[in-house]
Amino acid sequence: MLIPEKGRPKEEIFAELERLKARDLDWKAGRVWAYVYNPGDETREVVSQAYTMFLVENALDPTVFPSLLRLEVEVVRMLADLLRGDENVVGNVTSGGTESILLAVKTARDWARAERPEVKAPEMVLPMTAHAAFHKAARYFGVRPVVVPFHPETYRADVDAMRKAITENTILLVASAPCYSQGVVDPIPEIGALALEHGLLFHVDACVGGIHLSFLRKMGYPVPDFDFSVPGVTSISVDMHKYGYAAKGCSTILYRDKRLRRYQIFACSGTTGYALINPIVLSTRSGAPIAGAWAILNYLGEEGYCRIVRAVQEATRRLIEGINAIEGLRVLGQPDMCMFSFTSDTVNVFQLADEMRRRGWYLQPQFSTPLSPRNLHVSVNYGTVPAVDALLADLREAVEVVRRMPPPDPGLVQAVVAALVENPSPETIARVLSLAGIRTTELPEEMALINEVLDALPDELVDQLLIHYFNDLYA
Ligand SMILES: Cc1ncc(COP(=O)(O)O)c(C=O)c1O
Numbered sequence: 001m002l003i004p005e006k007g008r009p010k011e012e013i014f015a016e017l018e019r020l021k022a023r024d025l026d027w028k029a030g031r032v033w034a035y036v037y038n039p040g041d042e043t044r045e046v047v048s049q050a051y052t053m054f055l056v057e058n059a060l061d062p063t064v065f066p067s068l069l070r071l072e073v074e075v076v077r078m079l080a081d082l083l084r085g086d087e088n089v090v091g092n093v094t095s096g097g098t099e100s101i102l103l104a105v106k107t108a109r110d111w112a113r114a115e116r117p118e119v120k121a122p123e124m125v126l127p128m129t130a131h132a133a134f135h136k137a138a139r140y141f142g143v144r145p146v147v148v149p150f151h152p153e154t155y156r157a158d159v160d161a162m163r164k165a166i167t168e169n170t171i172l173l174v175a176s177a178p179c180y181s182q183g184v185v186d187p188i189p190e191i192g193a194l195a196l197e198h199g200l201l202f203h204v205d206a207c208v209g210g211i212h213l214s215f216l217r218k219m220g221y222p223v224p225d226f227d228f229s230v231p232g233v234t235s236i237s238v239d240m241h242k243y244g245y246a247a248k249g250c251s252t253i254l255y256r257d258k259r260l261r262r263y264q265i266f267a268c269s270g271t272t273g274y275a276l277i278n279p280i281v282l283s284t285r286s287g288a289p290i291a292g293a294w295a296i297l298n299y300l301g302e303e304g305y306c307r308i309v310r311a312v313q314e315a316t317r318r319l320i321e322g323i324n325a326i327e328g329l330r331v332l333g334q335p336d337m338c339m340f341s342f343t344s345d346t347v348n349v350f351q352l353a354d355e356m357r358r359r360g361w362y363l364q365p366q367f368s369t370p371l372s373p374r375n376l377h378v379s380v381n382y383g384t385v386p387a388v389d390a391l392l393a394d395l396r397e398a399v400e401v402v403r404r405m406p407p408p409d410p411g412l413v414q415a416v417v418a419a420l421v422e423n424p425s426p427e428t429i430a431r432v433l434s435l436a437g438i439r440t441t442e443l444p445e446e447m448a449l450i451n452e453v454l455d456a457l458p459d460e461l462v463d464q465l466l467i468h469y470f471n472d473l474y475a
Helices: 010-021 041-053 066-082 097-115 133-141 159-165 188-198 210-218 258-264 288-324 349-358 382-404 410-422 426-435 448-456 459-473
Strands: 090-094 123-127 144-148 170-176 201-205 235-239 251-255 266-268 276-278 329-331 339-344 364-366 375-379
Touching: 041 288, 066 090, 066 210, 066 251, 066 288, 090 097, 090 258, 090 288, 097 133, 097 170, 097 201, 097 235, 097 251, 097 258, 123 133, 123 159, 133 144, 144 159, 159 188, 170 188, 188 201, 210 235, 210 288, 251 258, 288 329, 288 339, 288 382, 339 349, 349 364, 349 375, 349 382, 349 448, 410 426, 410 448, 410 459, 426 459
Parallel strands: 123 144, 123 170, 170 201, 201 235
Antiparallel strands: 090 251, 235 251, 266 276, 329 339, 339 375, 364 375
16 A cells, blocks of 8 residues: 555545444444443534644643643543542543553652662552553563452452562552453552551552542442542542543543652753653643543533433443343452443353354453453443343343354364464464464454463463564554
């Protein structure tokens, strides 16, 4: 593919974009139960208009675009208040949950360098349910992740294990509100007390839960404490582009006070160029996500969010009851909000995901761990509320279809796993992929066999395999 010598008519361009889009799953019909957070057409239009208004403005320099400074500060203030922080809470808008988490870890590392210089090999303690972004941050910033188990019944972090994992090198504790995989909130007050006892920083990842849980609490639902009202919590990440229903590219990182946030900011004036000052990872950044977030907070207001949150929570309740009522399926743990996962001892859930996909639904496969079975993840959002009954009806049928299917050939799975474990070279990976009928430059339609193999392999090998596959896919 080359840049066309002459520009193409815009009608042709949009027609082609539409054609490409037609291959995606239909999120507008509420069929995608992950990745997408749809507040409805009217609200989405407001976000879209605000987004477009600030598409070109650059938040890199608040002296040139003071509007963006104002909008960012107001977004942060609104969320700080929602999360029961006082006027000392500060923060920034970032490009997503991952960036917020990267910054929380980098800030902790730099805080420790300044305030605990005796720590030469910093560590953070996190439950296995914490998001992979913390492992990415650990890799990027040279902080060792010390992973502790969760309770296999409740999926909540094992606080005793966290306590035992603390060493003289520990700088940061991490917990989720809730974790993505099973939607349960960790025991934040107990972990906060642990952080205070040991003089550690404590980051609460409320990327998915910050907004939804806070409005649930305001409406009187039972919600475990997870925000700045909990002593010991020093920073919180909250995504606007998830259950804030803003456009993608928008999260926030909040700190209990400015003394800590100082370690987040980077400045460099020693080049021939302009003096660079970046409060976050990105330097040039569009004003669009900030304006979109500001617009939706103001457009929906507390009333609008409560309306959405109530509808989503009610749909989640019906869905969980409906899934638990299907013979052979069961929801894991006791989810605290509108995301959860379910498993089965009698039906292959990877095949079930494929069967649902054939019917136009996306349910997200998650692998087993030593403490949890393989399962399918479901994130309910406002756009999926009308599709609950249709999803349950198809799920009931799909379970019966899968029951009658032969499972992925165990002999083939075993042979592939053995070959990869013995020699995980790029050549073996390529051979295995072609054996499984997978062309590396195309996306596979059926994932059950691949998931079966991946689930049986050690994590490090899965990571290698996926890196190899993606390295070829984006070609
Ligand atoms: C709990 C949690 N934290 C962090 C992230 C990372 O957010 P993002 O995908 O916006 O980078 C996610 C994403 O799903 C999440 O669920």
